[in-house]
Amino acid sequence: MSANTIEHNRQRFDFEGVEAIWLFGYGSLIYKVDFPYLEKRPAAIQGWVRRFWQASHDHRGTPEAPGRVVTLVKQPGATCRGMAYRVSPDVFEHLDVREKNGYLRFKTPMTFDDSSQAEGLVYIATEDNEAFLGDAPATDIARQIASAHGPSGPNSEYLLNLASSLRELGAECEHTFAIEACLPREA
Template sequence: MTITTVEHNRLRQNFEGLSSVWLFGYGSLIYKVDFPFIEQRPATIEGWARRFWQGSHDHRGTPEAPGRVVTLIEQPGALCKGMAYRVSPEVFEHLDIREKNGYLRFSTPMVFHDDSSAEGLVYIATAENAAFLGPAPSVDIARQIARSSGPSGPNSEYLLKLAEALRALGDHDPHVFELESHLR
């Protein structure tokens, strides 16, 4: 069930002539930084809400029992806090593989905490990808997270580390914290 988007992402942006690119992380890219970066800054994007609506068949679950990880859902007026990284274009060779299960790279304006801004890239798993699970009651999502595990570890670890990272950023994400509450 793994939906490989690696080649599709490699065709989405042309990095020719660029020495660096901004990347916005809103899920595991906040706390699991397994790539080199030039600069790291807290940032916010507007019009997007973080939701545990994407299936994870390759990291936090299996094809037979997918876990749930976050993606972004368009929501007018919403603010999504995360971490921005200025990276060399070569870093996307690793990230495209890491984010291969349904995630595509999109361009997004980001606002840093000092009110400066930049254009960056963000990985989003849209509702059109085959691994998209969509909305469900929060108790059901928490149950699925509690029982799922994959090559990257328990799905619950993903949720708990994300909640901790969001608190460190000073963010209060009602969706994430409600799921954390159900999980505990």
């Protein structure tokens, strides 16, 4: 599958008659909220884990030196905490461009902190997209992140903002925190 998923996503869902829908954010959508929303609530989805397995050629790196950003990977019994936003469907005009580098929209059930549930959408970069990098040791991922820089800024900024936001949410993410611990510190 092509890394540019804009048109593919726009054909995946029909929003006719839909006034608002929930969107689950687990990466930069937690801390970089550059879209209007109607409501914002901490939430979790089941059976998925956050992993720095997706290349970023367009935001946190370049085609020649891609950064690494998170996607979701299936893992039975796992819980991924993040932030849910109730948005109007027109927000996806912007988000489909922002999340174009291999991410597809999928439906997902979400559980909010008060145990109520709702169905929403989530962007996931599956392993069959051109920008999927897959697993690597935390030290190697951290080294790649430390050296990558793109139009949205340093890749290390993405990692550090995500780690900080997860702590604020009270979300455990051993993978993110292990990479953060391996990130070379500036002198």
